[in-house]
Amino acid sequence: MDTPRKRGRPRKLRPVEGHGTERLSRAGLHEQAGRQLREMIVTGALAPGAPIVEADLCALLGISRTPLREAVKMLAAQGLVELRPNRSARIAPFDASHITELFEALSNVERIAAEYAAQRLSARELAHLRDLQETMEAHYRAGDLAAYFAINQAIHSAILAGAHNATLVEMHGWLFARAERARYFALGAHARWAESIEEHRAILAALEQRQSDTAGRLLAAHVMHTGTGVLARLAATAGAAA
Amino acid sequence: MDTPRKRGRPRKLRPVEGHGTERLSRAGLHEQAGRQLREMIVTGALAPGAPIVEADLCALLGISRTPLREAVKMLAAQGLVELRPNRSARIAPFDASHITELFEALSNVERIAAEYAAQRLSARELAHLRDLQETMEAHYRAGDLAAYFAINQAIHSAILAGAHNATLVEMHGWLFARAERARYFALGAHARWAESIEEHRAILAALEQRQSDTAGRLLAAHVMHTGTGVLARLAATAGAAA
DNA sequence: TGATTTTTTGTATGTTGAATACAATTTACT
């Protein structure tokens, strides 16, 4: 059989390649490693304060040190890893005071976003938010925790996006990974379903009525509630990690 | 011309360079490279949108590609560099809309900090702020721009520190590099000396009286003023870079 | 049909991606 060889220039069209695996191989090893490491840090598979031995992680991820180090440097810039000259890097420590700080910052970033969003949300974006709220309540009634959670996150993202400020979105993403880590720490800190739904409804109402101060205040309070919830659960679970 | 062969580790980084400089050499090449690159980006020596050719920068900084790449990855995570898979990374683009976004975010971060600071500043910290204000006014009267500028920055840092929230400080630093870049872009955007002094005085007064809302509002407005100043200067200077 | 433009194909070159090798430093052990 004849081989239709395509040496030299790849075709301009990139037609039939839309399968998920493409993305991964195209992404670059340090990018993949970064994602996997973040996942491991967030879920607690890599405990706070734990030293990062490069060789070990290389073996675990099946890559060499170079891309791993690049990934570690990125995570360090994102505050998930702590770099120490000539020593092993460490997973960023995480205790109650960190969590307090984190949620203070996060709640206020979301407050800002809500304030802008109340002024800037388009009709379409508002409709989308209403849609998300309905879906979330449906999942709540159905008792589908995972789906509820996903939608909950989507709502926060939608509000952030509604501020129409990419820098704000970046900042939020920067904090969000750590917040997720906190949530994993305080496992099952979601007995607040009902209240959370109510709070979301109030926030949506404020956004619809373009009351930026109210929307901001409510959203900040909402985030702080989850923060204190996490803290309470953490204290209850007993010994915090260092 | 031709570079002399450097195999292994050509550079003896441990010559007797005095006692203070030891610290710096110990910092690691990627750290140093990161600092130098940031400086170059902020001051505009590396123009927005310019491609980063690794080999060139290596030659310029006198290091090999490995630490340079690590530095680039960190800067990318900080938003100063844009990574493109399998292509040359670029200095993050920077136009008027970016500046608008940036100062929106920055002013609100400082607002948050001021709100907390008004509640949390210790007597000693307040005294320090008063001190800084006096010094700044002295430099202003003496017409010493550089010194004025340094103190101005110190005041903002002191307010941030007064919020007693390291995460907030981190976020601020994250935005601040970009803000400095914007200021360098709009060169000489400081005809606002007199107003700026007055605004600072009002902010300090609000902090002393523990009026958190007022302090936050004033500081946010102050930052936004410098932002619009930068924008105006940029528009006046003519074509913005892409 | 012949000339010219456009499109496609082939090759070369430069740049990034990843792995390995080696030096230097820190840590563990005695």
Place this chain on the structure above:
DNA sequence: AGTAAATTGTATTCAACATACAAAAAATCA
């Protein structure tokens, strides 16, 4: 302490990918 092992820091090497350029083929027009 002093020495050995482990671990990080940096340089170099090789491979993969993308782009630029040049040549050839095809299509268009006089």
